Amino acid sequence: MDQRPVPGRTAEDATGSTAAPGDPARRPDITDARRRIPRTDALLRDPRLSAAVDRLGPQRVKAAVHQAQERARTGGIPPEQVPQTALSLLPGTAGGLRPVINATGVLLHTNLGRAPLSAAARQAVREAAGPTDVELDLTTGVRARRGRSALAALHERVPAAGAVHVVNNGAAALVLAATALAAGKEIVVSRGEMVEIGDGFRLPDLLVSTGARLREVGTTNRTTAADYAAVIGPDTGFVLKVHPSNFRITGFTRSAEPADLAGLGVPVVVDIGSGLLAPHPALPGEPDADSQLRAGAALVTASGDKLLGGPQCGLLLGRKDLVHALARHPLARALRVDKLTLAALEATLTGPSTPTALALTADPDRLAARAGRLAATLAAYGIDVRAVESAATVGGGGAPGTTLTSAALSLPEPYAAALRTGRVPVVGRLEAGRCLLDLRAVPEEDDVRLAEAVRSVAQGPAGPSAPAGTEG
Incomplete structure (x- = not known):
């Protein structure tokens, strides 16, 4: 067969080789690199x-x-x-949620999942991930009370409670109480306590959805025990007291306490919200479950993932007959918690101090020293950073108006977005044109990771693009 070159093509072209014009030598190109791709x-x-x-x-x-x-x-x-x-x-991990460093200065940040679990609680969740004796008595081989050890641990922490029960969140605890005790009846509540609990969910709508009717008493800023007593009747299911956990009313105010209402002949249900089980010296104005029960409340509802520092769940504590009625109500089956929540809750109640408790009691001087060390380390790499005083908050609807002395790293504003989207996301806050990384909710063992995240942003292709006037 005739293999004469085609006009306009070289012999190398005919065999698939390439050559630069005017240079018969073969030129390496990207095709060679592609052949080496595994x-x-x-x-x-x-x-x-x-x-x-x-x-x-x-x-x-x-x-x-x-x-x-x-x-x-x-x-x-x-x-x-x-x-x-x-x-x-x-x-x-195979999940879509990404761990972040909470440097916002908000201890219980709802958008970040509120309370971080303790190491003991995380280990308990891992242990409970497989088959467990959640509803089985291993000694007798017969069915047992679900989550009995977690419930016993909760009962031990609140001595004033006759019995306890756990559902899947704080709102569910209140819904179960309203459904079991007041469906078709009235719930008497102060106008000043008709709160919105977040993301557009309002307490009145939540309660009415259970089939109960609301009877509002008093005014926005003043409600007395006489206001409640005036409307109590055969159709009253219970009196509801709601701690306005995410706002404060100051000035010319008055409210009735459980002790003032306990003698009205109907149960007094108190929603304390934040999950504080006993008084805390750092939060003198925050209601706790044990004190409310001792003051006359028949039932207390609360969240487990706030000041308790545990997993998301709803706590019901109070009179034995009421709690047992709630636990046996058909709705309780739909609101029950899974074994992982029970495991985390028990470990939170019986284990060492939670990250929330440690952050709440952190020493301001130690926080300032940490901020100083981190700032000095990062400044050595040419980063515009300084240690500053800061004010942290509890968050999660707890202790509104209470500030906690803290310390932070102050960086140029563009660091905020760059840190959020880094390989180790760090969430801070913007204040006065600077990105603040508050250390109050950052465990000390995460200081190295925090510093590395800041260095990674600063040493990126061009660093965070700071607009004029943000440096220094």
Whole structure:
């Protein structure tokens, strides 16, 4: 067969080789690099990526591998970096939630999941993830009370309670009480306590949805025991006292306490909200469950993921007959908590101090010293940072108006967005044109991670783009 060159093409062209015009020597190009890109099956045999498959599943790992390979094909990375790049694209867990460092200065930040669990609670959750004796008596082999050890631990922490029960959140605790005790009846409540509990959910709407009717008494700023007594009758299910946990009314005010209402002949239900089980010296104005019960409340409802420092759940504590009636109501089955919540709750109640408790009692001088050390370390890398005084808050609807002396790192404003979107997300707050990283809710063992996150942002391709006037 005639293999004469086609006019206009070189012999190298006919064989698939390339040459620069005027240079017969073959020129290496991106095609050569592409040939060195590892194949997908070979990459998945890499022990590190193989372990990631066991942790995250094959689809997510393959997607990261293909993304890394594509970067190499376009010349973004050398072929040799494909395995490491694929690993860097993988999340730490199969879930979509990302752990963050809470440097907002809000101890119980609702958008960040409120109370962080203690190490003991996290370990308890891991242990409970498999089969457990949540409803089985291992000695007799017969069915047992669900979550009995967690309930016993809660009962022990609140001696004034005749019995306790747990549901899936604080609002559910109030809904169960209203449904079981006041469906088709009236709930008497002060106008000054008809609160909105967040995200547009309003207490009146919540209670009316149970089939109860609301009987408002008093005024926004003043309600007396006589106001309640004047409307009590055969249709009264209970009197409700709600702690206005996310706001304060000051000035010409008055409110009735459980002791003032206990003799009205109907149960007094007190929603304390924040989950404080006993008085706390740092929060003298915050109501607690034990004190409210001793003062005459028949039932107290609260959240477990606020000042208690535990998992999301709703606590019901009070008179034995009332709590037992609530626990046996059909709605209780729909509101019950899972074994992981029970495990975390028990470990919170019986284990060492929670991160919330530690943050609440943190020494301001120690916080200032930490901020000073971190600022000095970061300034050595040329970062515009300084240690400043700060004011933290409880958050989560707890102790409104109470501030906690704290310390923070002050950085240029553009750091806020850059830190939130970093590999280790850090959430701070903006104040007076600066990004503040408040240390009150940051465990001391996270100081190194916090510093590394700031350094990573500062040493990025161009650092955070600070507008004129933000430096210094």
